[in-house]
Amino acid sequence: MSCIDIIADYGLRSIGIGERLLPRSDFTLCHQFTLIGSGMIWNIYFGIVALVSGFVLATAVAVGKAARSAWVRKPSEWFIFVFRGSPLFIQFFFAYFLFLSLKQSVPIFAPFTAAWLGALVVLFLNTAAYSGEIFYGALQSIPKGDVEAADAYGMVGWTRFRRVIWPTMLRLAWPAYTNEAIFLFHATTLVYFSGFPAWQQRGDALYYASYFADKTFNPFVPYPILAGYFIVLTLIVVGIFGLINRKLNRHLPQNSRQKIRLRPNLIR
Amino acid sequence: MFDFCTDPDSLETFRWMACYLTTGKHMGFYQSFATVLILLAVTAPVALSFGFGGAMAARSRIAPLSWFGKGYIAIVRGVPDIAFFLFFVIALDQLIEWARHKVICPDWTDPIRQGNDFVVCSAAKMPLGTAPQWIHEMYGFAIAVITFSIVFGAFAANVLFGAMRAVPKAQLETAAAYGMNDRQTFWRILVPQMWVYALPGLGNLWMVLIKATPLLFLLGIEDIVYWARELGGTKTERFTDYPHGDWRMWYFLALLVFYLAFTRVSEMALDKLMRKLTHGQATTGGEAQRRVEA
Numbered sequence: 001m002s003c004i005d006i007i008a009d010y011g012l013r014s015i016g017i018g019e020r021l022l023p024r025s026d027f028t029l030c031h032q033f034t035l036i037g038s039g040m041i042w043n044i045y046f047g048i049v050a051l052v053s054g055f056v057l058a059t060a061v062a063v064g065k066a067a068r069s070a071w072v073r074k075p076s077e078w079f080i081f082v083f084r085g086s087p088l089f090i091q092f093f094f095a096y097f098l099f100l101s102l103k104q105s106v107p108i109f110a111p112f113t114a115a116w117l118g119a120l121v122v123l124f125l126n127t128a129a130y131s132g133e134i135f136y137g138a139l140q141s142i143p144k145g146d147v148e149a150a151d152a153y154g155m156v157g158w159t160r161f162r163r164v165i166w167p168t169m170l171r172l173a174w175p176a177y178t179n180e181a182i183f184l185f186h187a188t189t190l191v192y193f194s195g196f197p198a199w200q201q202r203g204d205a206l207y208y209a210s211y212f213a214d215k216t217f218n219p220f221v222p223y224p225i226l227a228g229y230f231i232v233l234t235l236i237v238v239g240i241f242g243l244i245n246r247k248l249n250r251h252l253p254q255n256s257r258q259k260i261r262l263r264p265n266l267i268r
Numbered sequence: 269m270f271d272f273c274t275d276p277d278s279l280e281t282f283r284w285m286a287c288y289l290t291t292g293k294h295m296g297f298y299q300s301f302a303t304v305l306i307l308l309a310v311t312a313p314v315a316l317s318f319g320f321g322g323a324m325a326a327r328s329r330i331a332p333l334s335w336f337g338k339g340y341i342a343i344v345r346g347v348p349d350i351a352f353f354l355f356f357v358i359a360l361d362q363l364i365e366w367a368r369h370k371v372i373c374p375d376w377t378d379p380i381r382q383g384n385d386f387v388v389c390s391a392a393k394m395p396l397g398t399a400p401q402w403i404h405e406m407y408g409f410a411i412a413v414i415t416f417s418i419v420f421g422a423f424a425a426n427v428l429f430g431a432m433r434a435v436p437k438a439q440l441e442t443a444a445a446y447g448m449n450d451r452q453t454f455w456r457i458l459v460p461q462m463w464v465y466a467l468p469g470l471g472n473l474w475m476v477l478i479k480a481t482p483l484l485f486l487l488g489i490e491d492i493v494y495w496a497r498e499l500g501g502t503k504t505e506r507f508t509d510y511p512h513g514d515w516r517m518w519y520f521l522a523l524l525v526f527y528l529a530f531t532r533v534s535e536m537a538l539d540k541l542m543r544k545l546t547h548g549q550a551t552t553g554g555e556a557q558r559r560v561e562a
Contacts, residue, residue, distance in 0.1 A: 085528045085531040086527040086528050087480070089483065090527060091524070093516075094520035210354055219354070
């Protein structure tokens with residue numbers, strides 16, 4: 001069996017297209033590369049959807065936390081505290097069992113017990129809380145002069161927010177937000193290791209990597225492959241976010257632009 | 269536990285709960301909270317010393333040592349942490365068994381990696397197949413502690429490396445002007461001053477470490493996650509005096525609250541420590557404190 005055949009059989013295995021059974025013996029390097037790469041589809045799916053949807057909620061939460069009214073501020077503060085103060089691992093477990101018991105009484109919740117939706121909801125709320133805190137910090141450090149200038153132009157309310165406050169907030173928050181995005185992609189590896197089961201062995205990259213490590217008693221091949229895939233993914237994320245950063249900073253002189261600095265981050 | 273617990277079927281809700289929450293298995297559950305705390309208490313200093321060693325190596329003038337230190341710091345960037353946890357545990361276990369195999373059974377001729385199997389002579393097994401249960405548990409726990417320490421040591425090394433560079437250069441030059449050699453400058457000038465710069469990063473790391481403890485479950489330790497799943501699952505009357513439905517949701521809610529409380533308390537303690545350390549410092553924080561007092 002050549003490597004092309006293996007890719008044809010297992011390339012889309014993680015989303016249920018191709019060979020049904022996982023290989024059980026005679027694992028070649030090609031098997032490992034293909035299946036772990038196939039699992040990356042899930043990591044990318046979780047990462048992108050959670051990031052995009054979380055971005056919207058994060059902006060709302062940040063504005064809420066900065067609000068003067070306690071009725072808006074307190075819920076936002078609590079939301080951020082709950083999701084940043086507890087391990088994502090436990091949040092996954094709790095959400096899974098919560099959806100399981102909700103399913104018994106309200107059948108609508110049935111799809112939430114599957115990883116593609118249930119875990120996505122958790123990741124969405126989690127990244128919204130972390131990014132919300134980052135955006136809140138940026139909101140607090142918007143230069144006073146910018147806001148005063150907007151006032152002087154007669155901008156109020158929504159116009160002022162959309163044209164002055166929000167872009168400045170994004171510009172200030174962007175380096176930290178880039179790290180949050182990388183961090184979120186790494187966190188997607190937790191999905192199949194907590195509550196949510198992998199249906200028909202359709203798992204993410206780490207799921208397949210640990211499958212191979214279990215079967216071959218050899219962690220020295222699958223995990224470095226996984227690491228390689230993630231380093232590539234991280235570089236792509238950094239590249240895209242760097243382009244957006246350039247765009248956000250385009251009106252500033254070269255030397256006062258903010259550079260993105262990678263900060264290693266661990267488990268949330 | 270209580271003497272009215274002899275016949276659980278006849279009890280009303282409150283007493284039933286009191287009995288239920290004090291069964292032997294629940295005591296195991298409570299003990300596993302201690303496991304988490306012990307893990308934190310052991311890992312934190314060990315990881316800090318790994319980090320200190322890594323930062324020192326990265327600063328070294330000897331090129332290979334500096335590469336090693338920088339490589340160690342860089343290793344955790346770009347790769348999901350959880351992969352390290354899964355990797356190191358098997359890798360360490362195999363490394364120890366392989367080393368023991370080489371020493372104890374030198375005349376063993378079969379290859380250790382036979383296809384998909386990892387085979388060492390039975391005398392080199394770690395721990396020995398005949399060892400009592402608690403040794404197996406201790407060994408698993410020790411491997412977990414080492415894994416946590418290696419991974420968090422890299423992060424601590426990164427923080428400390430940055431903190432060492434943040435100490436004003438003039439301080440080190442003054443030390444050199446007083447005739448101190450490199451070693452004296454490092455221990456007498458650099459190390460005492462770097463902690464203020466390191467504390468925010470280390471505090472952050474501590475919070476992350478707390479939130480990483482549920483990963484013990486992945487390493488096969490009977491930790492709080494294990495017990496919550498075990499105890500929460502549906503119990504029928506055939507196997508227990510306390511039958512109940514699927515309560516795992518409530519058990520994990522309890523864990524969630526435990527972690528929230530823990531991080532909150534840590535946050536407050538770290539704030540207090542930071543306030544104490546910045547007191548009288550020539551930084552914006554110290555300046556703000558002075559102005560409030562004045």
